[in-house]
Amino acid sequence: MEFSIVTFLLIVLAMALADICWTLYFIDVDERKAYGASFWSAMIVLVHAFTVTTYVENKIYITAAFIGAYLGTFGTIRWKQRKEKQQNS
Numbered sequence: 001m002e003f004s005i006v007t008f009l010l011i012v013l014a015m016a017l018a019d020i021c022w023t024l025y026f027i028d029v030d031e032r033k034a035y036g037a038s039f040w041s042a043m044i045v046l047v048h049a050f051t052v053t054t055y056v057e058n059k060i061y062i063t064a065a066f067i068g069a070y071l072g073t074f075g076t077i078r079w080k081q082r083k084e085k086q087q088n089s
Contacts, residue, residue: 002036002058003058003060007054007058007061007064008060008061008062008063008064009052009064010063011051011054011061011064011065011068012064012071013068014047014054014068015047015051015064015065015066015067015068015069015071015072016068016069016071016072016075017036017068017071018044018047018048018051018068018069018072019068019069019070019071019072019076020072020073020075021040021043021044021047021071022040022044022073023076023077024036024040024076025037025040025041025044026047028040033068040071047055051063051065051087057081059069060087
């Protein structure tokens with residue numbers, strides 16, 4: 001199995017993007033925003049399709065998916081917290 005650092009980093013970015021989409025999806029669902037939630041749902045499928053088809057070929061890329069998922073959710077929630085803090089100030 002061939003390993004590529006570029007592929008590894010692309011999977012990290014793709015999973016970060018997927019988790020950003022998931023987080024924004026849940027925010028829109030909670031706020032009852034049908035159009036926004038629908039958009040994020042479609043984006044989740046699109047990004048995951050790329051990611052899964054890539055890391056199925058080489059299991060080491062699952063690590064990249066794990067890192068990206070963590071960073072995507074963590075970053076989005078921190079962004080949302082800062083945004084809410086600014087609105088409340």
